[in-house]
Amino acid sequence: MNVPQNVYKDLTLCSRCRCGFCRRGCTTYPILGVESLTARGRNAIALSFLDGLIDASQGLADRFFLCTTCGFCKERCPLELDTVKINESLRAELVKKGFTRPEHDAFAKSIENAHNPYGELHEERMKWLPSEAEVAGKADTAYFVGCTTAYRRPEIAEATVRTLNGAKVDFITLHPEEWCCGSPALRVGRRDLFLKLARHNVEAIRKTGVTRVVTSCAGCYRVLSQDYPEFVGEIPFKVVHASELMAELIKEGSLKLVRKVPETVTYHDPCHLGRHTGIYEQPREVLKSIPAIRFVEMSKNRENARCCGAGGGVKASFNDFALQAAVRRLEEAREVGAESIVSACPFCAHNFREVIRETGSSLKFYDLMEFILKAIEF
Amino acid sequence: MKDAVSRNPRDIVRLLTEIVGKDNVLYEQYDLIPYSRDRCPFLTHPKHGVIPLAVVRPATTEEVQEIVVLANKHHIPLTPRGSGTNYAGSAVPSKGGVVVDLTRMNRILAIDEESMSAKVQPGLILQDFEEALSKRGFTFGHDPGSFPSATVGGCISTWSVGWRAGKYGDMGRLVLSLKVVLPTGIVIETRSVPKSSTGFDVKSLFIGAEGAMGMITEAVLRIHPSPEKRVILVYGFKDFEQAFKSLLKVLRAGLCPMMQLVTNKEGMEGLVEKSRANGFVMISYEGVKEVVDAQAKRTASILEAEGGMKISDEVAEQYWADRHDMFSKMNLVGAAGSIDTAVPVSKVLEFYKFLEDWAKRRGVKVFDIASWVLPENLGMDSAFDESEVKAYIAARDEALRKALELGGTTSYCVGVGTRFPHLMREEHGPALDVLRAIKRTLDPNNIMNPGWLSP
Ligand SMILES: Cc1cc2nc3c(=O)[nH]c(=O)nc-3n(C[C@H](O)[C@H](O)[C@H](O)COP(=O)(O)OP(=O)(O)OC[C@H]3O[C@@H](n4cnc5c(N)ncnc54)[C@H](O)[C@@H]3O)c2cc1C
Ligand code: SF4
Ligand code: SF4
Numbered sequence: 001m002n003v004p005q006n007v008y009k010d011l012t013l014c015s016r017c018r019c020g021f022c023r024r025g026c027t028t029y030p031i032l033g034v035e036s037l038t039a040r041g042r043n044a045i046a047l048s049f050l051d052g053l054i055d056a057s058q059g060l061a062d063r064f065f066l067c068t069t070c071g072f073c074k075e076r077c078p079l080e081l082d083t084v085k086i087n088e089s090l091r092a093e094l095v096k097k098g099f100t101r102p103e104h105d106a107f108a109k110s111i112e113n114a115h116n117p118y119g120e121l122h123e124e125r126m127k128w129l130p131s132e133a134e135v136a137g138k139a140d141t142a143y144f145v146g147c148t149t150a151y152r153r154p155e156i157a158e159a160t161v162r163t164l165n166g167a168k169v170d171f172i173t174l175h176p177e178e179w180c181c182g183s184p185a186l187r188v189g190r191r192d193l194f195l196k197l198a199r200h201n202v203e204a205i206r207k208t209g210v211t212r213v214v215t216s217c218a219g220c221y222r223v224l225s226q227d228y229p230e231f232v233g234e235i236p237f238k239v240v241h242a243s244e245l246m247a248e249l250i251k252e253g254s255l256k257l258v259r260k261v262p263e264t265v266t267y268h269d270p271c272h273l274g275r276h277t278g279i280y281e282q283p284r285e286v287l288k289s290i291p292a293i294r295f296v297e298m299s300k301n302r303e304n305a306r307c308c309g310a311g312g313g314v315k316a317s318f319n320d321f322a323l324q325a326a327v328r329r330l331e332e333a334r335e336v337g338a339e340s341i342v343s344a345c346p347f348c349a350h351n352f353r354e355v356i357r358e359t360g361s362s363l364k365f366y367d368l369m370e371f372i373l374k375a376i377e378f
Numbered sequence: 379m380k381d382a383v384s385r386n387p388r389d390i391v392r393l394l395t396e397i398v399g400k401d402n403v404l405y406e407q408y409d410l411i412p413y414s415r416d417r418c419p420f421l422t423h424p425k426h427g428v429i430p431l432a433v434v435r436p437a438t439t440e441e442v443q444e445i446v447v448l449a450n451k452h453h454i455p456l457t458p459r460g461s462g463t464n465y466a467g468s469a470v471p472s473k474g475g476v477v478v479d480l481t482r483m484n485r486i487l488a489i490d491e492e493s494m495s496a497k498v499q500p501g502l503i504l505q506d507f508e509e510a511l512s513k514r515g516f517t518f519g520h521d522p523g524s525f526p527s528a529t530v531g532g533c534i535s536t537w538s539v540g541w542r543a544g545k546y547g548d549m550g551r552l553v554l555s556l557k558v559v560l561p562t563g564i565v566i567e568t569r570s571v572p573k574s575s576t577g578f579d580v581k582s583l584f585i586g587a588e589g590a591m592g593m594i595t596e597a598v599l600r601i602h603p604s605p606e607k608r609v610i611l612v613y614g615f616k617d618f619e620q621a622f623k624s625l626l627k628v629l630r631a632g633l634c635p636m637m638q639l640v641t642n643k644e645g646m647e648g649l650v651e652k653s654r655a656n657g658f659v660m661i662s663y664e665g666v667k668e669v670v671d672a673q674a675k676r677t678a679s680i681l682e683a684e685g686g687m688k689i690s691d692e693v694a695e696q697y698w699a700d701r702h703d704m705f706s707k708m709n710l711v712g713a714a715g716s717i718d719t720a721v722p723v724s725k726v727l728e729f730y731k732f733l734e735d736w737a738k739r740r741g742v743k744v745f746d747i748a749s750w751v752l753p754e755n756l757g758m759d760s761a762f763d764e765s766e767v768k769a770y771i772a773a774r775d776e777a778l779r780k781a782l783e784l785g786g787t788t789s790y791c792v793g794v795g796t797r798f799p800h801l802m803r804e805e806h807g808p809a810l811d812v813l814r815a816i817k818r819t820l821d822p823n824n825i826m827n828p829g830w831l832s833p
Contacts, residue, residue, distance in 0.1 A: 015425060016709040016764075018417045020461045020527035021702075024503055032401070033435065033482055034409060035462075041412030048411050048426055060408040076526070078703035079710060 002096070007089045008050060010081045014043040022073030022083060025300075027307040027325050028066050028314070036063045039073035039083040046090050061099035064090050066321065068314045069187055070307030071275040084276075087312075091189030103316040104188045111193060115179040116147040126175045128154030133161045139170035142210040142237075144201075144224065146217035147180050148346040156346050159369040160216045160242055166376055167255040169245075171214070177204035183219040183272075186227055188313040198223075198232045206236050216242040216369050218270035218345035219311075222277055241273060243344050243368055247282035250289050257375035260292035265371070266338035268298070268329065268352075269305035270345030283344050283368050290375040298332045306332065308343075310351035326355040330363055340364040342371050383452040387431045390454060390476065394434045397444045402435040402482070409433065413459065413477045417524075418467035418795065425764075430457070430471040435479045439557060439565060439595040445478060446593065447563035449825050457827050458589040460501060460532030463524040465716065466795025468588040469532070473828045478593065480531055486510055487596065495554055495570065496601050500531025500594045516601045519546025522791075523705040531594045536793045537586030541701055543751045545636035545664065546602060548791075550585040557596035558584055561821035570598040583816065588793045589827040591820055605664035608636070609674040610694040613686030614655025618642045619727055621657030622749060624684035626723070628661065628677050629753065635677075637662040638751065642734075645746030649693050659686065660694065705759070708745050712761030715770055717777055720754040721786030732780050733758050740773040755790050775801065799830030 022039040023029055035041035042063060048054045064087055073083045094100075107117035114122050128150065129135070143164065149157045164171055182197035201224075205213060215221050218241070225239040249255035267287060273279045280302045288295050300306050309315070309325025330352065333341045341363055343349060352365040383389045387405065394403045404410060407429065414427030431454075436442045449456045455475030462469045471477050483499035486507065490496065491514065498507065504525045508518050521540035522528060528538065534556070539548040546552065555570040568581045584591050615621035622640045629638075639645075639660040646658050659681060663673045678688070708714040721729045726749060737744045737760065745759040758777070762770040778788040778801055788794075788801055802810055817831040818824075824832045 013709055015415070016713050017706045018415060018462070019524065019706045020417075020463050021706075023461070024505060024526055034404060034433075035412035035479075036404075036409045038412070044412045044415060045408050051426070053426060054407050054411065057408070059406055063408060078706035 003050060003089045003093055007086050010086055011043050011047045011050070013079050014040065014081055015047055017079055019078060021076045021078060025072050025076065025304070025306070027068045027070050027072065027309055028321060031321050031324055037066055039077070039087075042067070042087060042090070043083075046086065049090075056094055056097050056099050058099055061094045062101075064094060065101055065104075065188070065313060066318055067312055068271070068307050068309060068322075068325070069312030070271040072307060075275055075303050088187065088189060092191050093189075095189040101188070101313065101317045104190070104313055107184055107316060108190050108193055111180045111185060111197070116151060117180060117184050118147060118151045120151045122176065125150045125178065126173065128157050129161065130158055134165050135161070136170045136172050138209075139172050140210055141169060141171040141212045141214055142205060142208060143171045143173050144178060144181070144213050144215040144217075144220055145173065146215060146220040146346065148219070148350060149217050153346040153349050153367065156216050156349065156367045156369050159367065159373050162378070163246070163255070163369060163372060163376065166378055167249045169249070169254070172208060172210065174201075174204055174208065179204075181217075181220040181223045182227070183223040184313065186223065187311070194227075195231060198228050202228055202232055202235055210237055212238045212240060214240050214242055214245050216344070216346070216367070218273035219347055222272040225277060241277075241279055241282075241344065243273070243283040243286060244279060246368070246372065247285045250286060256377070257290045257372060258377050259375045261290050261374045262292040262294070264294040264296055264337055264339045266296050266298050266333050266336060266341055267301075268308065268333070268341055268343040268348060269302055270343055270348050271305075271307050271311055273344055274305055275303055283342075286368060286372060287342060290372065296336045296338055298336055298338075300332060308348040308351045310347050315347070315351060322351055323355050323358065326351045327359065330355060330361060333363060338363065340366055340371070342366050342368055344368040381452050384454045390452075391432050393448055394432060394445065394476070397448070398434055398436055398441050402437070404433040404435075405431075413462070413479070414470065416459075416462035416467060416469040417465040418470065418797070428471055428474065430477045431475060433477045433479050435482045437482045439559065442478070442559045442593050442595050443563055443565055445476075446559050446561060449476065450562055450823055453823050453825060455828050456593075456825055458531070458535070458593050460529030460535075461503065461524070461527045463528045464532060464536050464792050464795065466536070466588070466789075466793040466797045468536070468793050468795030468827065468829065470796070472796055475825075480593070481529065483595065484529075489514060489516070489601070491516070494601050495598050497596060497598045498530055499596060500529060500534075502530045504528055504530065504533065511601055512604060515604050517604050518552070518599065519602050520549055520552055523702050525702050530597055530599070534585055534594055534597060535587055535589050536791060539751055539755070539791045541637050541751070542664075544634060544638055550582070552600050553581060553585060554598040554600055556581045556584055556594055558592040558594050560592040561823070561826040567596075583820075586793065588795060588829070590817060590829060590831045592826060605670075607667040607670045608662060608664035609670055610660065610662040610691070610698055611674060611678060611681070612658060612660045612689035612694045612697070613681040614650065614653050614689055615657040615659065615684070615686055616655070618657035618730055618747070620685065621659045622727060622730070622753070624681055624686055625659050625661070625749070625753060627684060628680050631676065631680055633673055633677055635661045635673075636664045638753070639748055641746050641748040644744055645748050646697075649697060650689055653687070653689065655687060658689070660697065662698075708759055708761050712743060713764050713767075714759065714761050715774060716757060716759050717774060718755070718757045718789050718791050719778060719781035719786055720752070720790040721756060721781050721784040723753045725784040725786065726753060726756050729756050729781060729784055729786070733777060736773070736777055736780075740769075740776075742770070742773060754786070757790070779804065794830050796829065799833070802830055
């Protein structure tokens with residue numbers, strides 16, 4: 001079997017320990033309540049599978065796919081095992097053996113053909129760009145939009161561009177050379193496809209000569225800042241998330257949040273931005289600098305934040321599970337009296353908005369970039 | 379005797395499904411594998427454990443009862459399971475059969491603030507319980523290393539002991555009453571008062587029974603007011619002996635710590651690198667502020683008079699913060715093997731010296747030798763290579779026998795499981811027959827976690 005040696009070593013370590021600290025707070029475990037949906041359970045199955053005691057099957061593969069790769073278990077593990085990496089390695093192995101999800105097959109095909117997972121036309125990737133937006137011909141900064149933002153949550157892209165313009169940050173976009181960042185491919189075990197996308201994007205960015213890439217997507221941010229260097233080697237540019245940039249611009253006075261927004265607001269940490277890359281404070285700093293805002297924390301926040309339920313290919317394949325997880329999270333926002341829940345990931349946005357729509361919840365969802373627009377005087 | 383049903387997994391699955399519905403019966407190999415092992419690593423079970431025929435996940439006492447009646451009729455072994463965190467191998471279906479996963483029964487049924495008690499289901503995780511209580515100004519006070527994962531039912535069934543047991547008592551003392559489905563399917567419920575004089579204590583048959591006497595489906599537990607304050611003191615001493623004697627001085631002064639620990643140097647590794655001390659005492663108090671302050675002051679003056687060197691509060695806090703994780707981290711070095719022995723206080727130092735020599739002689743990597751929670755509880759954490767399991771077991775047995783020779787017990791927590799049933803005759807003598815007679819009476823068909831109580 002072909003998983004990296006360190007993954008096998010980690011599985012052995014878990015099989016010594018089996019403390020089960022990874023169960024409590026797991027996003028998908030409570031939905032069915034079976035051990036095979038926990039990191040501990042999956043690790044045991046993986047070891048049996050890799051040791052040749054059990055054959056792969058679709059049912060087995062689905063246990064590995066029913067995980068949002070949120071990293072809560074990794075945070076809890078006393079041995080600091082990279083449970084997300086373990087699962088992704090096993091997914092890759094299962095994909096090689098032909099055990100995939102049809103939904104993942106479909107989005108992988110669309111990425112191959114149209115550079116985005118949604119079956120949309122590549123030419124329309126920038127359809128959202130307002131005519132009055134100022135995009136430079138040459139600049140030090142590139143805005144990496146990302147597929148979910150471009151095709152599903154264009155309001156985030158629009159807000160980002162308007163804010164950058166307002167703060168006088170010159171930027172370019174990469175279109176038509178911006179392809180899917182590869183996050184959906186990598187997360188569901190399609191490593192070959194991911195590598196192709198990563199190599200393309202790194203090269204496209206390198207050619208522009210920018211020194212900094214900013215993205216408003218948590219998934220793109222994780223992939224660009226962590227997975228690209230790991231899989232394709234050192235990258236010749238710095239990657240920042242929009243929330244980091246906004247916090248910096250506010251501090252240096254280039255972005256002024258002056259209008260009062262007297263709302264009770266809480267912040268949901270996207271897994272890819274929080275646990276995966278350690279950005280917890282900047283989005284909070286941005287929100288707290290808005291005049292008259294009442295900022296409240298949910299009881300589970302920062303590294304303890306619950307996942308919205310959408311990541312790791314779960315929304316595509318098991319939407320009911322994704323929605324149930326989001327319902328639980330919204331309940332936590334309500335418990336602390338929030339009127340609005342703000343996050344910094346188009347995928348979280350997509351899931352939360354669907355639940356709010358379906359359940360008729362009175363909570364409002366905003367991406368951070370959308371929300372700060374309320375406080376900017378243009 | 380086994381019948382046609384007990385030999386046919388399909389029949390078992392069908393009958394279980396009739397009781398709990400199809401979503402709550404697992405039978406695919408990949409779903410069963412995670413239930414083939416508990417925390418017990420390589421000592422008693424090979425790397426890949428024992429796979430049950432099926433796993434069933436009841437939600438009510440009635441469902442548990444139906445499952446037990448079915449199993450009793452067809453002589454199918456049942457293994458109750460909480461979170462599978464015990465390291466005695468007692469939640470593993472060693473004799474095959476069906477694992478009864480009780481984690482769906484994880485609700486707090488009632489909190490009675492006036493009586494300071496709570497009625498809960500057995501699958502409730504300690505940390506969930508504690509978080510719910512703290513919102514209402516209460517604490518449970520049971521804090522084993524497995525606090526983030528262990529269940530109430532598992533803790534009762536292993537008679538677990540935790541960091542805060544000095545003040546609140548071990549798990550057994552925290553139980554006011556139990557509802558239990560007996561192996562024949564009869565449901566009993568004991569009275570929710572601390573004691574009665576109407577016969578011997580029936581609930582105690584299930585405390586520490588490792589699931590062999592019946593399935594606990596409800597428990598009424600004592601709860602306590604949240605403490606106003608906690609202090610943790612750490613002092614370094616010349617060696618373990620001096621540290622231990624200083625602890626005894628504190629106890630003899632009439633002080634009752636919430637937590638007490640005496641450990642050798644290894645037990646503080648990474649925390650107090652530069653200290654000259656080779657033995658450490660850690661004492662903690664919690665409760666009413668003025669009382670805690672007075673206890674801490676008196677304790678500090680006793681330990682200082684005994685030559686103790688105060689270790690910084692940060693070290694104490696760091697140790698406390700890491701208390702649930704530290705036990706697992708040993709696995710990074712090798713397979714962890716813990717000896718949870720207890721001997722009379724007057725024999726602790728003799729046993730300590732034995733363990734030190736023993737570890738050197740046997741080449742066992744020692745993490746700590748520590749007296750924990752009660753001065754009698756002198757245990758040792760060590761690591762070994764999986765390829766040396768047999769040698770480790772032989773070495774371990776030598777240490778356990780020494781504890782017995784000194785008048786102690788092989789295990790003050792976690793249980794016997796499949797770790798050392800062979801030592802139970804030495805530990806109990808003819809009393810083992812008493813335990814076994816009770817087991818036979820309650821479980822004539824020997825279906826309930828059949829193991830060392832029913833060889
Ligand atoms: C990191 C770590 C630290 C630990 N630290 C401590 C410690 O400080 N102190 C300590 O005492 N132990 C400790 N343990 C051991 C373990 O946590 C305890 O034995 C705990 O009580 C087991 O709870 P569980 O829910 O995991 O039970 P399981 O392991 O699932 O089961 C334990 C036993 O109880 C039986 N059982 C479970 N539920 C029921 C029920 N409802 N009815 C009847 N029988 C039942 C099972 O059949 C089995 O025999 C530690 C374990 C780990 C992993
Ligand atoms: S990554 Fe998240 S969903 Fe997946 S097993 Fe870990 S905690 Fe559960
Ligand atoms: S927390 Fe880590 S070591 Fe413990 S069971 Fe989970 S993955 Fe294994």
